[in-house]
Amino acid sequence: MASATPENADKTAPKLRADARRNRDKLIEVAATAFAENGVETSLEDIARKAGVGIGTLYRHFPTREHLVEVVYQRELQILADAAEELALSEAADVALEQWMRRFVNYMATKRGMASSLKIIASSNSAMFAEGFGRIRSSFDKLLTAAQDQNLIRKDIGQADLMHAMSSIYSIPDTPEWRESANRLIGLLMDGMRVKR
Amino acid sequence: MASATPENADKTAPKLRADARRNRDKLIEVAATAFAENGVETSLEDIARKAGVGIGTLYRHFPTREHLVEVVYQRELQILADAAEELALSEAADVALEQWMRRFVNYMATKRGMASSLKIIASSNSAMFAEGFGRIRSSFDKLLTAAQDQNLIRKDIGQADLMHAMSSIYSIPDTPEWRESANRLIGLLMDGMRVKR
DNA sequence: AGTTTAAACGGAGGCGCCTCCGAATTGGAG
DNA sequence: CTCCAATTCGGAGGCGCCTCCGTTTAAACT
Numbered sequence: 001m002a003s004a005t006p007e008n009a010d011k012t013a014p015k016l017r018a019d020a021r022r023n024r025d026k027l028i029e030v031a032a033t034a035f036a037e038n039g040v041e042t043s044l045e046d047i048a049r050k051a052g053v054g055i056g057t058l059y060r061h062f063p064t065r066e067h068l069v070e071v072v073y074q075r076e077l078q079i080l081a082d083a084a085e086e087l088a089l090s091e092a093a094d095v096a097l098e099q100w101m102r103r104f105v106n107y108m109a110t111k112r113g114m115a116s117s118l119k120i121i122a123s124s125n126s127a128m129f130a131e132g133f134g135r136i137r138s139s140f141d142k143l144l145t146a147a148q149d150q151n152l153i154r155k156d157i158g159q160a161d162l163m164h165a166m167s168s169i170y171s172i173p174d175t176p177e178w179r180e181s182a183n184r185l186i187g188l189l190m191d192g193m194r195v196k197r
Numbered sequence: 198m199a200s201a202t203p204e205n206a207d208k209t210a211p212k213l214r215a216d217a218r219r220n221r222d223k224l225i226e227v228a229a230t231a232f233a234e235n236g237v238e239t240s241l242e243d244i245a246r247k248a249g250v251g252i253g254t255l256y257r258h259f260p261t262r263e264h265l266v267e268v269v270y271q272r273e274l275q276i277l278a279d280a281a282e283e284l285a286l287s288e289a290a291d292v293a294l295e296q297w298m299r300r301f302v303n304y305m306a307t308k309r310g311m312a313s314s315l316k317i318i319a320s321s322n323s324a325m326f327a328e329g330f331g332r333i334r335s336s337f338d339k340l341l342t343a344a345q346d347q348n349l350i351r352k353d354i355g356q357a358d359l360m361h362a363m364s365s366i367y368s369i370p371d372t373p374e375w376r377e378s379a380n381r382l383i384g385l386l387m388d389g390m391r392v393k394r
Numbered sequence: 395a396g397t398t399t400a401a402a403c404g405g406a407g408g409c410g411c412c413t414c415c416g417a418a419t420t421g422g423a424g
Numbered sequence: 425c426t427c428c429a430a431t432t433c434g435g436a437g438g439c440g441c442c443t444c445c446g447t448t449t450a451a452a453c454t
Contacts, residue, residue, distance in 0.1 A: 017420060020432060043410060054434025059412065214450055217402060240440060251404025256442065 024061050026051045032072045036110050040069055070121055070128060073111075077132045080107055084139035093147035098190045100143055104136075104166065105182045112174055137163065153193050165189055221258050223248045229269045233307050237266055267318055267325060270308075274329045277304055281336035290344035295387045297340055301333075301363065302379045309371055334360065350390050362386055 016024065030051040034042045044065060048058040062068040083103055087096040111118065122129040140159045147153040169182045213221065227248040231239045241262060245255040259265040280300055284293040308315065319326040337356045344350040366379045 017431060019419065023433080044412095045410065048434090055412080056414085056434050057432075060432075065411095214401060216450070220403085241442090242440060245404090252442080253404050253444085254402075257402075262441095 020061075023051070023053050023057055027053065027058055027061060027068075028071055028075055031068055032076065035069065035072055040065070044068075066121055066124070069118075070125065073118065073121075074128065074132060076107060077135055080104065081135045081139050084143055088143060088146060092152070093143070093150045094152040094190070094194060097143040097147050097153070098186065100139065101162075101166070101186050101189075102183060105169065105179070105186065108170055109179050109182075112178075151195055154195055157193055217258075220248070220250050220254055224250065224255055224258060224265075225268055225272055228265055229273065232266065232269055237262070241265075263318055263321070266315075267322065270315065270318075271325065271329060273304065274332055277301065278332045278336050281340055285340060285343060289349070290340070290347045291349040291387070291391060294340040294344050294350070295383065297336065298359075298363070298383050298386075299380060302366065302376070302383065305367055306376055306379075309375075348392055351392055354390055 027047065031042075031047050034047050034050065044058055045055050047068075048055045051058070058068075062071065080103065084096075084100050087100050090096075091099065137159060140162050144153065144157070144159055144162060148155050148157075169185050172178055172181060175181075224244065228239075228244050231244050231247070241255055242252050244265075245252045248255075255265075259268065277300065281293075281297050284297050287293075288296065334356060337359050341350065341354070341356055341359060345352050345354075362382075366382050369375055369378055372378075
């Protein structure tokens with residue numbers, strides 16, 4: 001999963017030197033892959049090595065493992081939000097909504113294993129958690145409203161209903177077939193929500 | 198997590214070799230001191246060194262840090278129970294009760310810092326926690342009943358009342374004066390419980 | 395006693411965490 | 425363009441965790 005634009009000049013960036021910024025981005029990118037593949041317990045030295053920097057550099061940018069996990073988590077949320085914008089432009093509104101929900105499920109799937117780690121972070125920094133939550137809600141809202149404006153989706157459904165449905169999908173036991181099952185449920189959900197004509 | 202009885206009866210040890218038993222005991226003793234002085238995070242290698250055994254020996258006897266903590270915890274509970282027996286023989290019944298309660302507070306004081314660690318253990322092996330709890334209750338009961346039989350303590354007090362009182366002492370915030378405060382409360386408690394004559 | 399054997403020992407070695415500080419790089423000033 | 429100070433790099437080194445396996449030793453047997 002590659003980010004479309006590594007030039008994300010946002011955040012409270014206290015003017016980082018060019019090399020510092022490069023290394024930081026590379027570390028985040030490598031960490032995202034590593035966490036997804038091997039879980040949050042992945043060796044930090046391994047991540048530094050794969051990013052082509054020294055372990056010291058990793059620790060300067062991210063004092064603790066949790067810091068790194070948090071940044072990766074935020075970045076992926078951002079990518080998810082960006083995907084919503086793109087889909088809205090390139091697909092019919094109802095299709096955009098459906099595809100984005102599938103991507104969302106995909107995202108949740110990768111986070112399944114690290115739920116406990118995220119819980120620790122959430123409790124120590126609930127502001128971050130709230131922010132991420134807000135972003136997701138906003139994406140849901142935009143996509144849903146657009147589809148409803150075009151009369152493709154029933155109007156008696158709200159963003160909160162959709163999120164509720166998604167969270168119940170998450171609560172399905174963590175079996176190997178979880179992903180399939182979740183995707184099937186999204187199909188059902190969409191069928192029910194589409195305006196019949 | 199309802200663990201019925203997966204336990205093998207290894208509490209009645211499968212006859213340990215003499216040197217093994219000696220090393221095991223020494224490790225527990227050293228660990229008890231180390232945990233009390235430096236908390237449960239103490240280096241296990243340090244404990245092995247101070248006990249005069251190799252690190253391998255420590256790990257053979259106690260596969261994880263938690264195993265060791267648990268055994269130490271149980272041993273100290275046993276010592277506390279033994280103290281109740283001794284005091285009952287060497288002191289007047291009401292004095293025995295009071296002194297034992299002070300020892301109990303002392304014990305709780307040393308466990309204050311490692312509350313979170315013990316919580317983890319308790320949740321993974323609640324049987325052990327229950328057993329320790331039972332031993333304490335039994336000690337309370339013996340000492341209290343004896344004092345009441347000799348008409349030194351009011352008879353409208355039960356063992357459950359005493360334990361309740363002690364647990365409320367534990368809930369006092371963990372300040373440096375906690376110990377004094379706790380001991381003062383025990384004084385009050387005893388005064389109130391003694392038969393006036 | 396001597397012999398046998400399974401249990402127990404113990405530490406080397408591999409790995410990961412984290413810190414520290416001399417070396418290298420950047421980017422602004424002249 | 426050059427120079428310099430500030431910033432960043434990076435890996436060596438110290439420590440702790442845990443495993444593995446050759447060596448030692450208790451104790452059962454003859």
